[in-house]
Amino acid sequence: MIKRIDYRKLLSKNLKNFEYYQSGASLPDTIKKFGLEIKDIIKIDANENVFIEPSWMQEQIKKCLQKINLARYPDPLYIETRKSLAKYFGLDYNEIIVGNGSDDVFMTIFHTVIDNQSEILVAEPTFSMYKFFTDILGAKYSYVLLNDDFTIDVEKLLSKVSKNTKLMIVASPNNPTGNTFQTDKIKYLIENFNGIFILDEAYAAYSNISLIDWIHKYNNLIIIRTFSKSLGLAGLRVGIMALNKELADILRPIQIPYSLNIVAQYLVPQLLKEKEYFLKKIEEVKKEREWLFSELTKIKELKVYPSKTNFILARVLKDGLNAKIVCEELIKSGIIIRDRSKVPLLSNCIRITVGTRKINLILLKQLKRILGD
């Protein structure tokens, strides 16, 4: 007989408000559901940098693999990796923590600071993983809404701070709205909040604004960066936080050991020497973003929002259609974008990662067909 226990009774009480996070689409799942072939799929739902040639990255990895013994653990302190990042960002290596994607470094902050009495404060709509981290630890997720034009009301946000608010998180540029927030507003928030202020700069390479050196002015500031959105390593998982050394020394021991894998540990310093290549690719994305934006605005059934990232948010205006239907119709022709219509303020909104010109032409053709333009 099979032994059976009721494990639901064992689940953490913290999970009572837990909502599943829906990441980008699973390719095998989509292929099966829609009867597609991998070669016909255009995946522009997760804001990866599709301009980086896979063959270029494979060459980089090949060079790097020669130095690596996969049977060994990575350096537990990632010293050479942190030194290369510190040099790149103009910081000291003691001011850098690395991890398995920025989600991982976020989780280290949460594990160190948050318990089930704590509150996290954000302005919605924003990156949905902040709620995931909060819910998983049974903490309280507090938020105010952005203004209708996606600007931030700093007084409204600060008025929500309670004695339990430990973290305030702002992404600039913001996902999924695509805009940046004014630097003086971010400054005001950091200066007037007596908890840890996290500024998520996942898309900073596309906006040309970074406040990373402010960690020298404010010891309550943590800047988060990722290699997923502009540097072509979403699949390898590399995330970074930059912060005051004293706080870094508190957070580092809380991290799960070896959270940056050994390939990433060696590849990051090597890639940082290829700055020219990445700057060129980032410029190509930005140029294409502007072209795609202007083409999308010609579709009168869409309201398109300006972007400082590598994705574009648009609202479906056509009667009888909605974001969900548009996404489903696009998938039938192999194009995967993101339905964001359940997010506060974003009814009927879709989010599209900037593709190459070839990708964008296919997308535009299908969008016009679906929207009857």
Ligand SMILES: Cc1ncc(COP(=O)(O)O)c(C=O)c1O
């Ligand atoms: C604002 C923001 N921060 C962080 C991330 C996660 O990045 P990573 O791949 O490093 O976990 C994303 C990914 O969509 C994002 O949009």
